[in-house]
Amino acid sequence: MPLLIAPVFNSMTTQPIRIELPNAYYLISGAERPYEIASRYLRNEMDENKRIFDSRVNRNSLFLVAEHAEMKVTDDRPWIEEIENKLNLSAIDGTCSIPYVLTINGNMCGITYLKRSLDGSKFEFDEATQNVFERLINHQLPSLAFRRYSLSLEKKSNEDQLLDLWIALESLFAPDGKKGEITYKLRVRMAYYFGESYAQRQKIAQFVKKSYNHRSEIVHSGKMFGNKLTDEVNTLRLMARATILNTAMHGISLQDMRVRLDELILTGETYAQRYAPSYFESIIL
Structure with a gap:
């Protein structure tokens, strides 16, 4: 054979x-x-x-x-x-x-x-x-996020990588967001997903807002940032990777994850503290 x-x-x-x-x-x-x-x-x-x-x-x-x-x-x-x-x-x-x-x-x-x-x-x-x-090997991964994460590795420019990674992150954290509220949902949900304290959440929310504004500038005006985006793209990649792995390994749907995050906003607890997932990678800015 x-x-x-x-x-x-x-x-x-x-x-x-x-x-x-x-x-x-x-x-x-x-x-x-x-x-x-x-x-x-x-x-x-x-x-x-x-x-x-x-x-x-x-x-x-x-x-x-x-x-x-x-x-x-x-x-x-x-x-x-x-x-x-x-x-x-x-x-x-x-x-x-x-x-x-x-x-x-x-x-x-x-x-x-x-x-x-x-x-x-x-x-x-x-x-x-x-x-x-x-x-x-045998896990099903969030298809759009996984595909865009992989495509980002093939792109040469930081701008193209950032766009792919934000498509991945939007599909994970705010596919239900309507115009005018997507940035808010991304900021809050990602802050509560990765942040373990008020100070960390505030830092993550500020990072998300700034980076998503960069995404809008690239899409709507074609602005080029070059090497200024390198650290930002690396952080977005870590965030997307961690979320894809966490949801797959923990066996939780994206919809359930988002419901949990919205509940955490009321309780003030961290995601890992409240739900104790069997696998969870965090990000520290």
Whole structure:
């Protein structure tokens, strides 16, 4: 049966990995054969500069591997993209990508091009990242927020990243907001979700108001902020990531989360204190 190998570009591990995935796939590292095959067949056939392969794939990279019934990758494309996105969601830092898939059958090799490899800092698949990823494998994630979070990693400009992240955060915290009240709902709900004290909530609310104003300026007047947005975008990414993970791991719907947040406004308690979720990542500004 043909062997399918998809190198996870820009990834690194410090010890051998072997994780069983759905659809008869495995995520592995530290095995010689996947790297040798990928290096032999893919390196000189890439749509990108072949030096990219040498800088982003090595023996300690992650590889997606499976026995495959056909030489063509068809229905597996969306699932491979989902694995890439869940890997990126699992780590706080670093960006990986799965741009090519090889199918090997004897002496024959087929190469399926999926996308350009993503830029970003090295994606380290350490123990903490692995623990999050393994918990995510079979979880359904908030679709719009998850998709926009992933798309933000592909964008070059801070402005485009900020817009994607605000679409994700709006879908999480204020899809029920009407014109004129969206900013208010975002400020209050996000402040009570992440803030553990009045001072923290006030700081978060001010950050949300300022950042959402930047979003409006970009959308309505095309204003460019450049590197001034870097820290802001990083904070928005942490907020979106934490919320997606928290809701998925805790098994709570977004509607229930928003109802809880509106109740907290009356009680003054923190989200983690009141509901004691089994998994909860917080953000401190």
